[in-house]
Amino acid sequence: MASVIVADENEGRRNLLAGSIEREGYEVTRTATLRQCEGTALATMPDVVLMNSDWKSGDAVDTASKMTSDPEFDLKCRVVIMSDDSGPDYLMSAAQAGVAEVLAKPVDMSKLLTQLTKHANKLFVPPPADVNKGKQGGYFDIQVTAGDPSWSLPILEQLLGEDSLDDDFVSEIMAKVEGQLDGFKDLDSETLKTILRTTFDALILDATEEHGDGEEAQRMSRLEEALDRQAEHIENVLEAALDPVLDEQPEKVAILTEETGLIPTDPDALNMTVRTLEIIHELLWEIGIPGRLSDPTLAHRVEDAVILTKDAKEALEGFLPENED
Structure with missing residues (x-):
């Protein structure tokens, strides 16, 4: 079941949105502040965070930027903002903050549910604005989903788009084959454009043989087949490269104690202990603030701390010396 966080300080609107989304089978968490939304999202890693843009305290885009700066959140979750402002400056700032989509108000509920389904299933949705990837750090994301026929690789879109079949291109083709084919000179440019467009579509989008049996059978385009083959090749290369690394055993470090001497300890276990203590320290500090015990997000953090x-x-128990008694 896909999970969604609905963040809106207006209780009536928040409950209306959450109720409509819950009826579609989603697991919904309601948050009334941006701080609560950020803490809950980073603790639970939902599929989608749906935020309102208007807040008396704080900014939705800034909060989205803080959440997407977490690598795990950026990989697993998507942020969608409902905004009255759909100007280019706002869309650019949202895209730079890692927002997956900005929905202009008033939002049609059927459209909202459709877009939530796309984001929950990690399908490609055009970003709010084109951001120059060369100016950013982080990882490379080609933003292509083979199952979505409305988008293909950017280079194919440029090479085989409608603008590629202009008059100059057609004239060049006709000049190259002139005299080589009988009757070719009788073709007009529009007819040749139709032939070329049909050929391009057949090479890229036409369905080939069925794959699978029975209800699972599906017809794949040539582009999808090529992408699948390339993906399988990359997967095999990665597995071959990662297997030796994953099989490596960590070097042991030693803890010196007065009672037992040196105890061999896995460094990963020590790191996990340090991180656990940090989380417990932060949790206990926040619990001590008056009024915080009523915060529902603390339940999730307590559960994580216990685990x-x-x-x-x-x-660490496996590295402790055996009790001689």
Whole structure:
């Protein structure tokens, strides 16, 4: 079941949105502040965070930027903002903050649910604005989904788009084959454009043989087949490169104690212990603030802290000396 966080300080609007989304089968969490939204999102990693743009305290784009700066969140989650401002400056700032989509108000509920389905299934949705990837750090994302026939690789879109079949291109083709084919000189440019366009479509988009059996059978385009073959090749190369790394055993470090001497310890276990203590420290500090015990997000953080402390304890127990008694 896909999960969605609805962030809106207006209680009536928040409950209306959450109720409509829940009826579509989503698991919905309601948040009334941007701080609560950020904390819940980073703790639970939902599929989609749906935010209103208008807040008395804080800014939705800034909050989105903080969340997407977390690599795990940026990989697993998408942020959608509903905004009254759909100007180019706002769309550019939203895209630079990692927002997946900006929906202009008033938002049609059927369109909202359609877009939520796309984001929850991690399908490609055009970003709010084109951002120059060369000016950014981070990872490379080609933003292509083979299952979405409305988008193809950018280079193919440029090479085989409608603008590529201009009069100069057609005239050049006719000049190259003139005299080589009988009757070719009788063709007009529009007819040749139609032939070329049909050929391009057949090479890229035409369905080939069925794949699978029964209800699972599907017809794939040539482009999808080529992408699938390339993806399989890349997967095999990555597996061959990563297997030796994954099989490596970590070097042991030693803890010196007065009672037992040196104890060999896995460094990953020590790191996990340190991170666990940091989380417990932050959690206890926030619980101590008056009025925070009523915050529903603390329940998720308490649950995470309990799991981490259990894992840390079990990881270190194997390195403790046996009780001689």
